[in-house]
Amino acid sequence: MDNAALKARFFEKYHGEEIRNCIQCGSCSGSCPLAPFMDYGPRQLFELAREGDMEDALKANTMWLCVSCYNCVVKCPRDIVITDHMYALKKMAIGEGIQAPGAKLPDLYEAFRGPVERYGKITDIQVMNRYAFRHPVDAMKKASLALKLAKRKRLEHKVYPVKNLVGFKKVMTKARELEKAS
Ligand code: SF4
Numbered sequence: 001m002d003n004a005a006l007k008a009r010f011f012e013k014y015h016g017e018e019i020r021n022c023i024q025c026g027s028c029s030g031s032c033p034l035a036p037f038m039d040y041g042p043r044q045l046f047e048l049a050r051e052g053d054m055e056d057a058l059k060a061n062t063m064w065l066c067v068s069c070y071n072c073v074v075k076c077p078r079d080i081v082i083t084d085h086m087y088a089l090k091k092m093a094i095g096e097g098i099q100a101p102g103a104k105l106p107d108l109y110e111a112f113r114g115p116v117e118r119y120g121k122i123t124d125i126q127v128m129n130r131y132a133f134r135h136p137v138d139a140m141k142k143a144s145l146a147l148k149l150a151k152r153k154r155l156e157h158k159v160y161p162v163k164n165l166v167g168f169k170k171v172m173t174k175a176r177e178l179e180k181a182s
């Protein structure tokens with residue numbers, strides 16, 4: 001999909017058209033605790049998207065670092081729900097298979113998503129194992145920390161699914177159907 005098509009998709013399917021109201025004041029980036037670590041702060045990210053440079057926007061680590069603190073939303077003078085757009089851009093990046101070469105955060109999210117879909121919950125071990133499969137060197141670097149946590153019984157091995165797993169899976173199926181239909 002080219003940049004123009006990606007922009008149209010973001011604006012129409014993911015309600016990104018709201019960012020047309022952005023006045024580039026920078027209050028979002030200024031209030032974001034993670035901005036110093038982001039490739040682009042929210043202000044710049046929206047400018048890229050608005051200009052149609054969607055591939056660059058989707059390759060950024062910005063939305064993956066967002067911790068949904070809503071500081072930016074509180075500060076935005078145009079009432080743009082910035083956090084929602086971060087989720088939308090994450091979904092788009094996954095859906096379009098676009099990510100920066102070597103980006104690890106999407107894999108961490110994927111490691112988290114799998115057990116949640118299966119059990120409605122995660123355990124640290126499940127997430128770590130799934131992530132380690134894709135990034136074994138990272139896992140080796142953290143092995144001593146994992147051992148320390150295990151010794152202190154801070155690593156949960158056993159999986160305790162949510163009580164109503166059948167109901168939970170129905171919700172997930174419905175969510176997927178709605179996603180496809182939208
Ligand atoms: S919600 Fe996300 S983008 Fe907004 S301030 Fe918090 S971390 Fe930054």
Ligand code: SF4
Pocket residue numbers: 021022023024025026027028029042043046072075076077078079080082
């Ligand atoms: S705070 Fe709102 S208006 Fe200002 S740059 Fe961020 S998104 Fe745009």
